Amino acid sequence: MSDLLSCLNPPQLQAVTLPPVHGLILAGAGSGKTRVLTTRIAWLISTGQVSPHGVLAVTFTNKAAREMQARLAALLPIHPRGLWIGTFHGLCHRMLRAHYQDAALPQAFQILDTADQLALIKRLLKNLGVDDEKYPPKEVMYFINAQKEQGIRAAQVEAFDPYTRRKAELYAEYEAVCQREGGVDFAELLLRCYELLCRNEPLRRHYQQRFRHILVDEFQDTNRLQYAWLKLLAAADQRGAQEAGAALFAVGDDDQSIYAFRGAEVANMREFERHFAAANLIRLEQNYRSQGNILSAANALIQNNRERLGKNLWTDAGEGEPIRVFEGFTDLDEARFVVDEVRALADEEGMARSQMAFLYRSNAQSRVLEHELFSRGIPYRVYGGLRFFERQEIKHALAYLRLMANPDDDTAFLRVVNFPTRGIGARTLENLQATAHQINSSLYNAAASLSGKAGVTVGGFVRLIEQLRRETDGLNLPETVTHVIEISGLAGHYRNEKEGQERLENLDELINASTLFVAEAGEEGNNTANEGEANALLAFLTHASLESGEHQAGEGQEAVQLMSVHAAKGLEFDAVFITGLEQGLFPHENAAQERDGLEEERRLMYVAMTRARKRLYLSYAQSRLLHGQTRYCLPSAFLDEIPPELLKRLTKARPIAPKMPAWSSTMHNNEPPPEEKLPGGLRVGMNVRHAKFGFGVIVESEGEGEQARVQVNFGSAGMKWLALAYARLEPA
Secondary structure: OHHHHOOOOHHHHHHHOOOOOOEEEEEOOOOOHHHHHHHHHHHHHHOOOOOHHHEEEEEOOHHHHHHHHHHHHHHOOOOHHHOEEEEHHHHHHHHHHHOOOOOOOOOOOEEEOHHHHHHHHHHHHHHHOOOOOOOOHHHHHHHHHHHHHOOOOHHHOOOOOHHHHHHHHHHHHHHHHHHHHOEEEHHHHHHHHHHHHHHOHHHHHHHHHHOOEEEEOOHHHOOHHHHHHHHHHOOOOOOOOOOOOOEEEEEEOHHHOOOHHHOOOOHHHHHHHHHOOHHHEEEEOEOOOOOHHHHHHHHHHHOOOOOOOOOOOEOOOOOOOOEEEEEEEEHHHHHHHHHHHHHHHHHHHOOOHHHEEEEEOOHHHHHHHHHHHHHOOOOEEEOOOOOHHHOHHHHHHHHHHHHHHOOOOHHHHHHHOOOOOOOOOHHHHHHHHHHHHHHOOOHHHHHHHOOHHHHHHHHHHHHHHHHHHHHOOOOOHHHHHHHHHHHOOHHHHHHOOOOOHHHHHHHHHHHHHHHHHHHHHHHOOOHHHHOOHHHHHHHHHHHHHHHOOOOOOOOOOOOEEEEEHHHHOOOOEEEEEEOOOEOEEOOEHHHHHOOOHHHHHHHHHHHHHOOEEEEEEEEEEEEEEEOOEEEEOOEOHHHHHOOHHHEEEOOOOOOOOOOOOOOOOOOHHHOOOOOOEOHHHOEOOOEEEEOOOEEEEEEEEEOOHHHOEEEEEOHHHOEEEEEHHHHOOEEO
């Protein structure tokens, strides 16, 4: 027994050996929460306080469940697969299989994954004659799942408008179809299990008496229904009493609650403390991952959140390196800097590339990073997602562009002929392909041979492509891409999707990619992009094909990791680069529109920072391409929440200008301004006006011609470096 507990620090030991009472374990990042969970289970079983069958352990991922089972197998002479360890959905599925009759389910009920559920809803809408433009299938699916996760059946939906009432009716129809066909979606697993335990008292008491200890991992990510299910199994009344129920051992970190968009309620942490025994709140604050400066910065940042239980991470590993902060002139400068640092860390310090990660708030940010890595021949891997040019919406947009460049491209034709949906079915496409084969032509040309309804629908698509070709004649490449995304219907389609914002951001980034492509082609003396818009489009499509080829690192190959901050949760790396730290990007502009949105963004930043073991880099750009246009950015407010003594600024030092014009005739000694001429008749010392930042004074300049840029003191808006070719500064 002493060997089992010898590796624990005092708070961990206190948590592991907690008496059989409710307990909330506030486990900070890198504090060993998985060790605490598995060691507590092993301690309870090995000391005879509970049998292996009297433990219920709940995780959020199958990977976490397998890890827990593997650790227990190393600690106990039992087979862990017999234990009730799994995800909420997995454990509820197990109960429903055992009690399918009581749950009013067929013995062979089938689980519907997301694709199955969406297909069923599409079929339902078609059978009911529902306009899927007004009620998009994905929107209906999100509505149904959101209601279920709140424990609400169709008959209980409160609908105050006709649109919601209709969705509630569709929810009821969906319930009926699932019941008739024996289908159970993921949300239904938990709701059906909860309802079963609520109404079947003998069965509920059986499980309440069987599971004497319930342990929950990542408790901060629970939603309302999951928490209600746990309280039901723990036999907890309104006061959290446990005379007849199990001891509920919840492990989580309210500072790492970042899944509100999935229904997670960080308030469950605080509610647990009030509902159950507040005296048994144990903080795990010793961090075994990050060095001291990283933890100090993370602590300082998260202390700005008001609603938190509170803790302070610390380590005995020393302060380590300062946090490096880089300010780039553009997002390209930022990308070049982080890739330069990757090379330096690998070549000069011997750090493995697999231990370096680029983190970003939006997946659309990966493109410029991928481009730079690809250009420099550095292997990379996009974790938990697709590379930029492999994403669905990007491939759709490129397919339209390919058809405009070459109407005989049958692969592109088949990809978008019915996307967005135009009522062109599989039978019509089969007939079209047969016709094309008979007359030895492309699908595009064969479309004219179709008659009836098929001829009308397919002919409409062909006319759309012709329209796009006419309307983009004479436009430059970025304008062409922008026009195609809008007129093809792609933008409108994703605007109508509940989770379409990320896809729209990726389409915007495709416009940025075309803008950069034209600029780089000009810089390199390659006139292909300037010889004509048709040539520019062909060259860009070739470029996209090359970057979407098999360049991502293979399994086992040393590669830089790229991922969103959400995807990084639970991971750790020797060096972490958090990119795009600009207002409106991180924190995201949507945060201002949501209740507690900024606090969620700050928790997301906290998660990103605490992924780093040894090196942490924070970077941002003064200007960034957005919608194909240059956007001037303000540094993220989060940077101001980190003590300056923890930071090492890597940007070349710039002089700080006074609030008054630098070369005013009223200044001491009446020094005359220098005669440094700039494009547009501007000069250092001149008062200027900017459309976004307002009035300011030019305090420094560098570069010539199109490369010229100036530093302007905009007073309350701060000091900005602006490219004169884009800034449109006006003398004031």
